[in-house]
Amino acid sequence: MKITKEQAQQIDRSKISSSELTEEQEMYKENIIDYYKHPRNKEELKDYTCKHRELNPICGDEIILYLKIEKGKVKRATYTGKGCAISQASISLLTEKITDMNITEAKNIKREDIFKMLGIPISFVRTKCALLSLKTLTKSLEETT
Amino acid sequence: MKNYKEDFPILKQRIKGKPLVYLDNSATTQKPKAVIQAITDYYEKDNANVHRGVHELSMRASIAYENAHKRVAEFIGAEEEEIIFTKGTTESINFLAYVLGRSLKAGDEILLSEMEHHSNFVPWQQIAKEKGAKLKIIPITKEFRLDMKAAENLLTQKTKILAITHCSNVLGTINPIKELAKMAHQVNATLIVDAAQSVPHMQIDVKELDCDFLAFSGHKMFGPTGIGVLYGKRKLLENLEPFMYGGGMIEEVTQEKSTWKDSPWRFEAGTPNIEGAIGLAKAIEYIQDIGITNIESYTGTLTEYALKELKKVKGIKIIGPQDINNRAPVISFTIQGMHPHDVGEILNQEGVAIRGGNHCAMPLMTSLKLDGTNRASFHIYNTKEDIDTLIKAIKKAQDIFK
Numbered sequence: 001m002k003i004t005k006e007q008a009q010q011i012d013r014s015k016i017s018s019s020e021l022t023e024e025q026e027m028y029k030e031n032i033i034d035y036y037k038h039p040r041n042k043e044e045l046k047d048y049t050c051k052h053r054e055l056n057p058i059c060g061d062e063i064i065l066y067l068k069i070e071k072g073k074v075k076r077a078t079y080t081g082k083g084c085a086i087s088q089a090s091i092s093l094l095t096e097k098i099t100d101m102n103i104t105e106a107k108n109i110k111r112e113d114i115f116k117m118l119g120i121p122i123s124f125v126r127t128k129c130a131l132l133s134l135k136t137l138t139k140s141l142e143e144t145t
Numbered sequence: 146m147k148n149y150k151e152d153f154p155i156l157k158q159r160i161k162g163k164p165l166v167y168l169d170n171s172a173t174t175q176k177p178k179a180v181i182q183a184i185t186d187y188y189e190k191d192n193a194n195v196h197r198g199v200h201e202l203s204m205r206a207s208i209a210y211e212n213a214h215k216r217v218a219e220f221i222g223a224e225e226e227e228i229i230f231t232k233g234t235t236e237s238i239n240f241l242a243y244v245l246g247r248s249l250k251a252g253d254e255i256l257l258s259e260m261e262h263h264s265n266f267v268p269w270q271q272i273a274k275e276k277g278a279k280l281k282i283i284p285i286t287k288e289f290r291l292d293m294k295a296a297e298n299l300l301t302q303k304t305k306i307l308a309i310t311h312c313s314n315v316l317g318t319i320n321p322i323k324e325l326a327k328m329a330h331q332v333n334a335t336l337i338v339d340a341a342q343s344v345p346h347m348q349i350d351v352k353e354l355d356c357d358f359l360a361f362s363g364h365k366m367f368g369p370t371g372i373g374v375l376y377g378k379r380k381l382l383e384n385l386e387p388f389m390y391g392g393g394m395i396e397e398v399t400q401e402k403s404t405w406k407d408s409p410w411r412f413e414a415g416t417p418n419i420e421g422a423i424g425l426a427k428a429i430e431y432i433q434d435i436g437i438t439n440i441e442s443y444t445g446t447l448t449e450y451a452l453k454e455l456k457k458v459k460g461i462k463i464i465g466p467q468d469i470n471n472r473a474p475v476i477s478f479t480i481q482g483m484h485p486h487d488v489g490e491i492l493n494q495e496g497v498a499i500r501g502g503n504h505c506a507m508p509l510m511t512s513l514k515l516d517g518t519n520r521a522s523f524h525i526y527n528t529k530e531d532i533d534t535l536i537k538a539i540k541k542a543q544d545i546f547k
Contacts, residue, residue, distance in 0.1 A: 033546060037482075059486045060503045060510070060517050082516050084484035085546075129486065 021120065028119030035089035040096055045078040052140040056132045061087040065095075065136045069144055074098045074106060079136075084129050086122070091133035093117050098137065107141050109134060146443065149435075149526040152177040156526060163496030166531045171314050171342060171475050171522035172500050173364045176428075180367055183427035184420050194416055196393060206419055213422035214409065220429045221359070222350035223376050229409040230422055233373035234341040235264040237360030238308070240375060240388045240412075241337055242268035245306060247386070251277030254303040256334070258283040258291055258320070259512055260313040263505040265339040269308055278305075282508070289316045289465050297328060304334040311343035311359075315504045315518065316465035317448075317475035319343065326355040335381075341365055345432075345524070346473050347441045351376055363421060368428035372421025375412075382408040389414040440525050444474035447523045451476055451532045458539060464518050477504075477518035480539065483546050485517045491545060495538035 021029060045051075045066035053064045061083030068076040077095040081088065097117065098106045114134050115122060122130045150156045153175045158165050167175060187209065193202035195210045214228045231237045249255075255269045259282055273280045281304075283296045291309075300307065307329040312319045322338055329336040338356040343349060345366035351359055358381070363372040377385070387394055387405055391414035396404040405411035432440065449469045455461050460481035466472050480488055485501025492499055500520045503510045510517060521535060 029545075037546075058502065059484075060507075084486040086487070123490065126486070126490065 025120050032085055032089040032118065032120065035092045036085035039088060039092045041078045041092060041099075042080060043078050044080055045076060048078075050140050050144045052136055052143060054132055054136040054139060056083065056087065056128050059084055059087065059129055061129055061132050063087065063091050063132055063136045065091070065140050067140055067144070069103065072103050074101050074103065083132075084126075086118070086126055087129040087132050090114060090118060090130050091136065094133045094137060103141060103144075106137065109137065148528075150528075152179070152431075153526055154178055154181070160496040160498075161494050166495075166497045166527075166534045168521040168523065168527065168531065168535060169498045169500045170345075170524040170527075171365070171504075171520065173370070174345065174367050174524050175526070176369065176424075177367055177431050179431055180369070180424050180427045184369065184424045187420055187423050192419075195419055196410075209423050209426075210417065210419050213426035216426040216429050217374055220349075220433070221344065221376060222352050224379060226408050227351075227376055227379050227382065229375040229377065229382075229412045230417055231360075231373045231375050232371050232418065232421075233362040233364070234339060234360045235373075237358075237373055237375035238265050238337070238339065239268045241308075241358055241360075242272045244385055244388050245335065246272035246276060249273075249276040249278045249305060252303065253278040253305045254281055254301065255279070256281045256283065256296075256299055256304050256307045256309075258296075258309050259285050260291070260316055260318065260506065260509050261308075261310055262314050262339065262341070263507065264341075265308055265310060265337075266508060269306070279303075283309075284512075285316075285318075285509075288467075289318055290471075291318070291320050293321070293324070296325065300328050300332050300334065302332055304329070304332055306337060307334050308337040308339070310339040310341075312340075312346070312473045312475070313465075313506075313509075314342050314475060315477050315506045315509055315520070317473045317477070318466055319347075319471040319473055321471075322354045322356060330355070342473055342475065346444060348437050357381055363425035363428065366425075366428055367431055368425035369421050372418050372425045374425075377408075379408070382412070385412075387411050387414065391415045393417070435525060443525060444523050444527075445469055447527055447529065447532065448472065448474045448476065450529055451521065451523070451535075454532055454536050458536060458543075460543065461539070464513065464515065474523040475520065476522070477520045479515065479518055480543065483542065485519045487546070488519050488539070488542050491542040492535070492538045495534065495541065497535055497538045499535070 048066040049069045050067045055062050063079055063081040066078045077098050079091050079095055155175050191205040193206040195207040214225050217228045218225045255273055255278055270280055281299050283299055284292045286292050311322055326336050335357045338359040340359050340361040344361040357378050359376040361374050364370040394406055394411045394414040396406050455478055462479045464477040489501040502517045
């Protein structure tokens with residue numbers, strides 16, 4: 001995990017972990033819990049073209065991502081795995097996001113996009129949970145090309 | 146009972162506007178003012194390298210450093226020569242794996258338990274691989290205790306090392322070391338005890354336990370990080386070759402060969418962690434002032450209360466012994482439908498600090514078929530009110546995930 005310049009200069013104790021949520025963030029939080037309890041695209045894909053597993057040893061989060069890629073496009077994206085609500089909702093949301101997406105576009109997904117997709121403030125220690133989905137996707141796409 | 150929170154400056158703060166309830170003492174304890182002051186005093190008044198100078202400051206630093214060995218020895222019933230300072234339990238055990246590993250042969254066996262922390266697991270796994278030795282694991286019972294029957298069967302003439310935790314950092318289970326020592330010595334195996342979780346909480350007498358080596362860390366018992374202890378029986382240490390070479394550990398060096406100082410100095414190469422040793426000595430003094438048996442009985446009542454209250458909450462399962470016999474103030478639990486990291490984060494909003502995850506015990510988690518647990522661990526500054534706050538926070542978390 002990269003420490004930003006500001007973090008390196010001074011630990012702002014008030015910003016280490018998320019505080020009270022705004023109304024909009026509350027909605028996102030409910031959404032995350034919903035995705036955690038009722039995951040979308042959580043299944044093993046039999047006819048995948050690419051399968052990749054990543055772990056987050058701190059929490060014990062695990063994601064196995066299955067991609068079916070045809071003509072440079074993500075035809076289907078599914079996953080299996082276990083872990084905290086943030087890691088699991090993050091990958092579930094991401095599989096929805098990348099379905100029917102061009103590979104080049106999928107490769108361009110950035111950390112900021114994941115944070116935006118999740119919509120709640122992610123504390124310093126949970127960054128790895130949130131970004132495990134992106135790491136799995138990035139590595140998968142590296143393997144396919 | 147005195148409110149010991151007052152002795153710990155860090156505990157006065159508020160988290161998210163709420164009083165800090167620190168229940169992550171198995172990971173590390175907070176530091177009393179006396180320890181912080183001792184380290185400051187050392188740097189403001191006595192700082193010098195040890196065993197090297199004849200000037201006033203070096204003498205003061207050397208005396209303080211040697212006295213720290215004495216203080217630790219006295220605390221666990223050992224001799225001064227039997228106390229080696231390391232950077233922590235992990236280094237102590239790696240030291241042993243490396244040094245004792247030298248004489249292992251293919252086919253020799255190393256016996257561990259299922260409840261080991263990675264620090265008492267991975268070093269042995271590695272050395273076994275290197276030497277062609279065999280790693281064997283004592284299972285645990287349904288009651289989360291060590292399976293002593295299995296232990297008896299697994300200890301054979303081939304067993305060279307039995308390395309086991311005194312107290313599980315996940316389950317809170319305290320293992321019968323005295324009995325294991327007898328069993329190990331019957332087959333001439335060396336008994337190594339990971340005491341990282343026990344020394345901070347209970348009276349330890351290494352002579353009575355009859356273990357061959359014992360390792361623990363300073364930071365889990367009010368001392369600073371980066372200082373730990375390896376105790377070894379004098380006659381065993383006398384025959385051990387050093388782990389690291391360099392300044393401070395030699396007797397004589399020529400271009401052809403070198404000879405070593407006596408124990409423990411031959412095992413402490415390089416400039417040691419002087420402030421750490423001084424801080425640890427002060428921490429032990431702090432514990433001795435309260436009385437380790439007083440600590441043990443007080444945290445025992447907290448554990449009993451917490452177990453009782455946690456069991457009342459729907460969806461909670463205690464992962465560890467259900468009663469307080471031979472149990473440390475460490476309680477692991479799962480909450481149905483909630484991952485420990487989500488629990489931990491919501492509890493943080495209430496000012497409650499607990500640990501969630503696999504607690505560096507992945508083999509145990511795998512055999513228990515768990516992704517992780519929540520863990521609350523107590524020490525002298527915790528109160529029943531802290532446990533009430535924990536329970537309230539858990540109920541709040543359950544509401545969010547309802």
